[in-house]
Amino acid sequence: MPAVAAWEPLAEALGAVRRIVVFSGAGISTESGIPDFRSPGGVWTRYNPRDFTFAKYVASAAVRQRAWRMRREFWGAEPRPNPAHLAVARLEAAGRCRGVVTQNIDGLHQAAGSVRVVELHGTSREVICIGQRPRVGTPAGCGFRAPYTWAFARIDEGHDDPTCPDCAGIVKSATVSFGQNLFPGVLQQAVELIGEADLVLAVGSSLQVYPAADVPAAAVRGGATLAIVNDEPTPLDDLATVVVRGRAAGVLSAAVEATLTPAT
Template sequence: MEQAIRQAAERLGKSARAVALTGAGISVESGIPDFRSPGGLWSKYDPLEYGDIRSFRRNPGKVWRMLLDMDRLLRGAQPNPAHYALAQLEQGGILKGIVTQNVDSLHQRAGSRNVVEFHGHGRSARCDSCHRHFPREELDLGDLPPLCPCGGPIRPNFVFFGEGIPFEAQNEAFRMAERCDVLLVVGTSATVAPASHLPIIAKGRGAFIIEINPQESELTRTVTDIHIDQPAGRALPALVAAMGL
């Protein structure tokens, strides 16, 4: 594995436009289980019953009971060494940006600046009727669902099942995938569209793919050039150290 770290560090050191794509696996070490893993939200709540935008609109109060569990989890989490390592790569001029599928804001809290939040975030919310925005701290969660002054239910600013990816986030993510020369794929199996298209697009444009994932994914045997089969919290700091940052 040391050889894979050295090879990845060498390739990153020669890159001009490296980008990272991150998924749930990078935040597991921060205490946020993958939604689909044992102990994750979808082991407690049926995703179709609680995670779909149609479910929210039918019964927002019921869905907010799940959202409160999620909110407590996200607000109690702290960045881990993997998040800090990516921030160091950006600060060192190596990494030009991050596309994350996570809604936990841990990249920004670790110091990363150029972060595309593909599925939105939990820092704020908006009315599902009039689209007025509210900082998370202003929400009164004593009665569920929280309501906008217009009377409409307030929902988090992340993507439910059945919704499209925010237009600007999708455009920027695809632009970064098209232009990068190295793509770090960290903690994601990249099986859910449209995020799953990003490594394929990058590879098709000639990018070198470095995958950091303890298990093999659908990418490993198809587009990955180097697979580092370690948790992100070990692999990324080792990669930063190998680059002498």
């Protein structure tokens, strides 16, 4: 008898439920070449996160110029969804998954075909106006929003601190920076989506960044079961019915394939 593969208990758990909600973190995207902020060689070993607080971004054109350079580096090689993102999208298309709550800002769930995605920390695929003097921690601009390529095009034209074309306010990636509040309503959307789950599938999240990590914990308190795929232990492992240690792409694609393929 071959040993049971690591993903098999996960396939069994997914097969037993109808309303999966995925909660994803950086680990689902590392295999797309996006560095985890915390990993060795990651972006934050070359840029100091303390330089990129919301308050400093608002206060300093030099900080903004550095932030745009960092974004350039971050997105140098256009990242693509990997088999883990594709497996999640497949679950939704098959009517087995209600949607995704993600801590990631990379837009790769949507690129893979996921439709209902709540981005807790915003998206780096777009930039927004945050006004000329935004309140500390809260961006409140004029409503201007554009793809991130708009900002890069402005920079290429020589405007290394691009400003809002409508109100001349500060432009920032539509992400949640250090010292910045979550966008209004987002946490509520996440709680509502995850409240539909009979199983929360947490993938590639250390489940340590709050308030984001409280979302799956709340679902478990509400009666959902929890499955975790992560390459390191998490504080919620004891609450989970299935824990798979491993890389997301291999584990998820195998488990979802087995779940969606009728037994013969």
